[in-house]
Amino acid sequence: MMRSIAAWALILACGLGVAGGAGAAEGLVNAKDFQADARTAAKRRVPILVLFSSPDCPYCDRVKREYLVPMHKDPAYRDRVVIREVTVDAGTPLKGFKGGATTQGEFSADHKVFMVPTVKVFDTQGDPAGDAIVGLLSADYYFGYLENAIDEGVRKVRGK
Template identity: 65%
Template sequence: MMRMIAIWTLILAWGLALTGPARAMDSLVQAKNFHADARTAAQRQVPILVLFTSPTCPYCERAKREYLVPMHMDPGYHSRVIIREVNINSTASLTGFDGKPTTEGAFARANKVSIVPTVMVFDPRGTATSEAIVGLLIADYYFGYLEAAIDEGMRMVRGKKISLKTGP
């Protein structure tokens, strides 16, 4: 009996070990430091796509599951965009593009985001590069809207060849 319990314990532990990384892979990176993300974006010459969400929003979960997480997981997008998530109701600390401390909710309010899901694409200076995509819109065209916003962001960033000063 003890041997059977030990075997089941090992199987359960092994299963839990496998689901941890899988869960991390099926979500977006929560925004923590846009100033650091902006330095990376400037080096790579890519825009930063921000998905504004709320934990109770089923459309947000659908946008993540069907569109943004697959983009985030696709190595082809790593050379085109940095993707982050911001919870519009959160008081979690966040460093803004300007390097100043703020919160996720304050960042959303500063960008006039009150409806979720909303997608905005920014250049490394924190300037929006296209119109916000508000709501899930027509699901059949949503991927196209995201692609167009990323392409516009890339044109803006690569056209300006943005570099951020790291010192005086």
């Protein structure tokens, strides 16, 4: 446990140093094709974490900058999760988990996301792997909430 906390502190410090003056979204992949993402996740035997965000949301920027961008850039997370971002009100084309054409906004509505930031973890079939993390909640515990959601997704995908 202490090793995990120390590793996260180092990752966070490096991530903040790298992303300090940069836009918060740098380093996150905007969702375009969940069917392809699901194939990648299935090969790695990992879940897909989706951040539902909005461009004018300071809490979304904070979640990206302090948590998800450092995770996305950390090679250790490659074996634990695929991370994507969806803009809740965007008309940006998106291929859903079943291959159907939709938009990021429609995908958000279909998954009942009406508040940002919202983080949902999906299995490789596109089914939710646990409860959503809605809002920033307590910043002191947010990393733990993300870790628990990822762990739950990994258990579901790997059948453990």
